[in-house]
Amino acid sequence: MLTQKTRPSGNVHSSSYRRILHALIPLTLGLFVQVASAHAPSHADKPRYGGEVRRAGDLFLELVVEPNGFAVYARNERGRPVLLADMRAEALLWTDQGTQTLSLRRVGGEQLVASAQLPEAGNFRVIISLTPPASEQRRVLFGPLSLANAL
Known part of the structure; x- marks a missing residue:
């Protein structure tokens, strides 16, 4: 007579897989939330004073x-x-x-201004360089700009 091997209910391997799956689900959701929040839109990239915003x-x-001339604000x-x-x-x-090369003068603590004769016709570009204390220089290019389109 042949005897059948009986298996316990629930395979040993499937219970291990279930435990791994249950451990991975919160980890995966946590990573998804971190990635989604890292790429959330920033309010800093919206102009507040009617200018152009660039990241530096x-x-x-x-x-x-x-x-x-022009004014520069930082956020x-x-x-x-x-x-x-x-x-x-x-x-x-x-x-x-x-x-x-233009000198930027501080107006208050949050604004820099430069006086310049901007061309009435044609385009121009402005490169702003900021160097915070004990940090490396940040340089950003704005343009092409036009005086006619800016006013």
Whole structure:
């Protein structure tokens, strides 16, 4: 007479797989939440003063073109203003006539301004360089810009 081997209910291997699966589900969901929050849109990349916003490392710079120059504002990734008082700041204006280094002067703690004769016709570009204390330089290019489109 043949005897059949009896198996216990639930395969030993399937219970191991279930335990692994139950451990992986929270881990996978946790990773998904972290990735989704890391790529969540930031409010810092929206212009607050009517200018153009560009990312410069961990800062967001907004360049606002005015008739006699431009202003620069900085925000962190959460959209909060960044104090620019301790930063070394430079600007380079690049037009069809050549380049010009501009001095940026601080107005309050959160704004830099530069006086410049911007071309009335044609495009120009502006390179802003900021160097925070004990950190590396952040450089960002704005443009092509046009005085006619900015005002």
